[in-house]
Amino acid sequence: MQVPAYVDYERATSVEHALALLARYGPGARVLAGGHSLIPMMKLRLAQPETLIDINPLTELDYVRLDGGELRIGALTRHAGLLGSPLAGAAAPILHDAERVIADPVVRLWGTVGGSLCQADPSEDLSAAFAALKATMVIAGPGGERTVPARMFHTGPYETVVAPGELLTEIRVPVAPGGGSAYVKVGRRAGDWPVGAAGAAVRLDGNVITSAGIGLTAVGAEHFCAAEAEEALRGAPATEESFARAGRLAAEHCRPVTDQRGPADYKRHLAAELTVRALRRAADRARGPGRGA
Amino acid sequence: MSGAAGGPAGAAAERPLPAAGRKEDARFIRGRGRFLDDITLPGMLHGAILRSPLAHARIASVDTAAARAHPMVEAVITGDMLAERGLAWMPTLSADTQAVLATDKVRFQGQEVAFVVARDRYAARDALELISVEYEPLPPVTDARRALDPDAPVIRDDQPGRADNRVFDWSAGDLAATEAAFAAADVVVTQEMHYPRSHPAPLETCGAIADADPVTGRLTLWSTTQAPHAHRTLYAMITGLPEHKIRVISPDIGGGFGNKVPVYPGYLCAIAGSMLTRRPVKWTEDRSENLMSTTFARDYHMRGQIAADADGTILAVRASVLADHGAFNGAAQPSKYPAGFFHVLTGSYDLRAAYCQVTGVYTNKAPGGVAYSCSFRVTEAVYLIERLVDLLARELGADPAELRMRNLLRPEQFPYRSATGLRYDSGDYPRALRKAMQIAGYAELRAEQARRRERGELMGIGVSCFTEAVGAGPRKHMDILGLGIADGADLRVHPTGTATLSVSCQTQGQGHETTFAQIVAAELGLSPDDVDVVHGDTDRTPFGLGTYGSRSTAVSGAAAAVAARRVRERARLVAAAMLEVDPEDLEWADGAWRVRGDPEQARRIAEIAMAAHSGLELPDGVEGHLDASAVYDPPDLTFPFGAYICVTDVDPGTGEVRVRRFVAVDDCGVRINPAIVEGQIHRGLADGIGIALMQAIAFDADGNCLSGSFMDYLLPTSVECPSPELGMTVTPSPHHPLGAKGIGESATVGAPAAVVNSVMDALAPLGVRHADMPLTPAAVWRAIKGCPIRPGPIGG
Incomplete structure (x- = not known):
């Protein structure tokens, strides 16, 4: 059995709470969403965060809806949730194509859309799908929200523009006929x-x-x-x-x-x-x- | 599904099944199995192994002070500490030596360097990071083909006088006769091929709990072993502990496939840890440790040649092989056969001559060699001959199934002495191939293929006819470290007529508790529910060499049958006393001893057992009770066989392969439990598809293992494996008491060649002759482009 190193654990109850925890624990903290990349990396000790900030209680970030000509996907939406969303399938079938071939049903039930994007694995499927869709990422931070084009989101392998005190909250996909x-x-x-x-x-x-x-x-x-x-x-x-x-x-x-x-x-x-x-x-x-x- | 038994009336039907299916399933399905990691002893400590990050390096120093200072750490053991007690090196099952903990050098990435014993598993793991090892890197040998270069670094400089990396040279067959046959042949086909390194990857990784009792001097070792008795003898040899003071217990085992045959350094570390701390020590490896350090399989670089007449009569085969054994020769196989039964390379064909030459070399990779359902290298030999026959068919413009049919051994040729000296016991090969072709609808498949080819679609039909060689010994020809390969069985019938059978083999999920109960039950007229099988505990079972090489039913099954027949003969004498008749007047019929001519006058085993334990006056020379023992020394190997047909579709744009159908006709002699046999075949076919298409342990040029997790070492899923279409024939073994032959490895042996032949058949219109496994999309596309991926380090 692979065992991770010692880690502290905090459970966030709202986006504001999560941001406050991130501010309190600083760069040694990592956000825990589905955990299907982070936990294996911790078990292999490739990642050794000092604190895990669990955002799984933030159900307000689990949604897929159409709003203002955009498909809006909450960052905590599970892969299975995106795959199961008829709205997403109709507005952007590329997302269903991609979700169908991401990992396996167990991982899809737990893994999240935002977690995959923030993990920023060069082999991760959704990054390319959202790049093709020219999506926009919404990032919450101590100073409020900012938006970043999907194509500017990644700064390198396993690296994104999300700063240590910030949280990816939403992905917006433009939808138009034709x-x-x-x-x-x-x-x-x-x-x-x-x-x-x-x-x-x-x-x-x-x-x-x-x-x-x-x-x-x-x-x-x-x-x-x-x-x-x-x-x-x-x-x-x-x-x-x-x-x-x-x-x-x-x-x-x-x-x-x-x-x-x-x-x-x-x-x-x-x-x-x-x-x-x-x-x-x-x-x-x-x-x-x-x-x- | 299965075709009807074609052989002598299916003995399977005569053997009653347990009422609730497999006896093991109730506990496994309900999560009530008891595997090694489920066991916790009072006061138990936990061990973790520090492993080498480098493939080849001299150890300058090991500093454990910080680890020892960790508040939860009880002991840190290094190679030097073991060396003081003569325990730093251990013998391997191939009579080589292997470092338990490295003293001088590390010789593969993942090699054991130090062992931490702590109060919990987390602390043990944490403390590993506190050990500092100073390495002086050495150039690694990562390509077997460079291992014998004059300037190659000598890996095993621990062996006095060693100046190269050669492990052994071995040959079989008649070279002169083979050369003559080749000289006289109209057609000779030559092919280089690599059977890649793979790993058995059992779901449960390896582990041990050692409990060295300082008061009684007894050592109890729970461990994941397929061969508890052989291991106990080895521990006695290594540690100097008296063998009767050592008890090896193998609890429920979550898959072995050969991975759990060797003794691993971790087991000895647990023993050393327990002796040092005087407390029980548990060590279980994680997935990466299992994949990177425990025994691999295959890794054969082969050059094969086949000779034939213009009319398609195959004359001879020869092979020259470079075998990569890793840093220590840890292969488990009969001592006389360093390349296992590779000399079964004449396969299922009637050949005039054959010759093979195998050179084993050391490389800076994990040790091992024989594992993963390979039947002691039959896998490699079958792959070689079946690829060669397909290439010959291509050369001759012949249909590969027809060419095989023309050259298969005929039933009247059995028992058959092969050109390399093996004696095949029985077989009807053409019948198996005909049956496979009939199930597959071979002619229609070829017609469909022709239509698809006109549309530019790539569809392949691959055939493989394999002959297995299983059920080792006999003892006089086969031993491991001097232990003759044979197995024992003890059978006791209790007064009320239930029975306990103790066997020396060890199940790993293949249902011995059911199969062996059925064997005894059928011999004694009992219900299999009334027979319990004890295994996996050296204190409670007779000596024997264990389970590998498909030998459980072939050897222990025979021992069980012989013991049961001895009990039955004893019962006859008791029954005669009960019925006051002469034993000669009794006959065994319908599960009872019956008076000839008066069958209502009968006694069943339950009645006889009670009488045998009672005050009944027994005839002179008949002891009371009802039990018997047997040691079965097999007269020879048994030779299961089969014919497989695999249908694939290949995407020409991406190289992706889809296995559309898999037809498997197996003949393993008499089937004791047909469902278990079919389950073994299903598993082996998945193995075969995995090995052919995706499974491989790869290294880079520095000797880093690139396949240390299930993200990189891919096992096939139900998506890649079609529901198999099984058929069977039954040709009993003439020298096995039950006519059974063994089935554990047949499909793993036979399937890879069928898959590769199928993909090469699909690519034939593009002029592709051969590509090495694994046939990943990249490998197939590269083959199409005419620049196949070559074996060797990746990215070097």
């Missing part, structure tokens, strides 16, 4: 981290792409996205040729590394192949009736 989105992942096994994955969110006017977002996971893409490919798609027809060009650009601009999941050249290939597949499916969905982003 959109479609999708997420495609290759793993070595069900529940595995991706060898590579790609998400796409497009808006079509007829068959012309008016906007495109492409998210890439585990392939060394800056900010989890493929800006050059997105740029090339804007104004282009939603055709196999356009998708293939976008795939080539996505692959060119990522910097995958060789590891046990696969060699770099394969991951680069996946960046292209999966970008094409995600775009194809996203465009199909955009053409279909009654679809959102």
Whole structure:
């Protein structure tokens, strides 16, 4: 049995309380949400926080709703909750695609959307999905709320803009008609981290792409996205040729590394192949009736 | 599901089942099993092992002062402390030596360096961080193919006079005859292949509780072992304690698959800790420790060649193998066979000649070699021959199933002496293959494949015909550290007619309490509910070598049957006295001794047992009570076999493989408990799919183990494993008392080749001949691109 080092534990009862606890315990504190990354890291002693601040009682951060043309997802929403939300599925099917291939049912029942984003694992699926959706993160701190674009949220592997005294509270996804989105992942096994994955969110006017977002996971893409490919798609027809060009650009601009999941050249290939597949499916969905982003 | 038994009337049907299914299930399903970590003794302390972060380094110093000063720590043990007592090194099951705690060097990442004993597990773990070890890094050997280079660092410089990393050279077969057959062949196919390092990864990791009683001088060791008696003898040899003062108890075991055969340093650390503190000490390893330091399996670099006539008659096979044994040769196998039964490489075919040569080398990796349901290297041999036969079919433009059918041994050739000297007991191989092809709908599958290929889709059909070699000994040919491989059974029938069977083998989840009760019950006309099976305690069971190599039913099952038959013969004499007839006038029928010609005049075992314990006057020479013992020294190995067909679909864009169907026809001789047999097959097929597609222990160029958790060492799930389609034939073993052969490893042995053959068949239109396991999406895509991933360190 792996055993963690000594740690203090506090249970937050409100966002304000959580922020107060974070202020009191300082940088040695870590927020405990689902705990499915943090606890294993503590057991392996890769993480040794001095204090855990448990935010699981903050049920007010567990919601998925439409508000002001945005899909709003509370940071404490469980993966299973997002996967079970028909609102999310209709407004942003990419989120359901991604959630279906995140870990396994046990992890999805406990793990949270905000926890995954703050863990900021380079192989984490939702970061790319929200990058593709051009979402906005809402961060609460001692001075009130601030918002950060999803693409500015990560500052490096396992690092985000959330400061020690702050708490991610909400993710906002813009929703507009004529959109479609999708997420495609290759793993070595069900529940595995991706060898590579790609998400796409497009808006079509007829068959012309008016906007495109492409998210890439585990392939060394800056900010989890493929800006050059997105740029090339804007104004282009939603055709196999356009998708293939976008795939080539996505692959060119990522910097995958060789590891046990696969060699770099394969991951680069996946960046292209999966970008094409995600775009194809996203465009199909955009053409279909009654679809959102 | 299963086809009808094709052999002599299924003896399985004659054996009654326990009323409530598997006898073990009631406690396991209700969480009432008692595994090692469930056991707590009064005053028990907890141990933790400090392990080397480096693959190869000289130890300059070990400073334990801070750890010893921890208020919860009772003792810190180092290699030097053990060395003072002659305990720093221990023999391995392959007669090599292995460091218990390192003294001079560390030789693999994860090697045991120090042992902390503390009042709880947390403190023990905390104290590890207070130990400071000064290492002087040495260049590691991480690629077996460089281990024999003249400039390779010598890993085992603890062995006087050693100047290289060679462990052994071993060969089998007739080289001259093989060369002649190859010279005369029309077609020769050659293939390099690597069977990657894998790990048995039992759900329960290894552990021990040592209780050295300073008053009685007795040592009781609860431990996760598949071979309690062999371990006890080893502890006596290592520690110098008298063997009768050592009791090894193996409680419920949560999976073994070979991982729990060796003696591990942690067990000895627990013993040393208990002797030093005079209190019981528990040590259980965590998942990473299990994956990184306990015995691995496979890691064979093989070059195989097969020779055939132009008409497709296979003439000969040969192989040259480089075997990576890690830092210590910790393989568990009969002493005479350092490469196990790899010489079964002629497989299921009638070959004129065969030759194999195996060189074992040391590398800076965890020790081991034989584990994970491999039947002493039959896995590697079956993979080799089955891949070669497929490649030959490709070369000849022949259908792989038809080519096999043409070359399979025929039933009338049994018993069959193979070109490498093994004596196959019985088999009807063509019948098994025909049955598998019939269940699979082989012809329709090939037609579907042709249609899909026209559309550019990649569908594969893989066939594997395997011959297993299980049930070791005989004792005269097979021993481990001088202990002949045989097993004992003691059977006592109690006065009221229930019985207790004690056996030397040790179940790890495969249902011995049920199977062995059924064996005894059928021999004595009892209900299996009236027979209890005792195992896993050296004080309560007869000596024997334990459970591995699919030998429990093959050897202990035979011992149980022989003991039961002895009891039955004793019962005959008692029954004769009861009925006042001559014993010769009795016959055993319908679970009772009956008077010939007057079958109503009968006595059942329960009546006889009471009489045997009563005041009844027994004939001269007949002692009272009703019990018997047996030691079964198997006359030879038994040879289960089967034919597997695997259907896969491959995504050409990503290299992802989906196993669509798996047809498995197994013949393990007579099946005692069909459900347990099928459960073993289901498990082995999952193993095979995992090994073929995802499981591998990988290292980087510095010797860091990259597979130290279940996030990186992937076991397949139900998503990757289709519901298997099983069939069976029954060809009894002629020399086993029950006609049984063993089933524990068949599917793990036979399945990987079927999966790989299937994927290579899918990729055939793209010109791909071979790619090494694991066939991850990346490996398949690389094969398609013509630059397959090569074995060796990752990212180096």
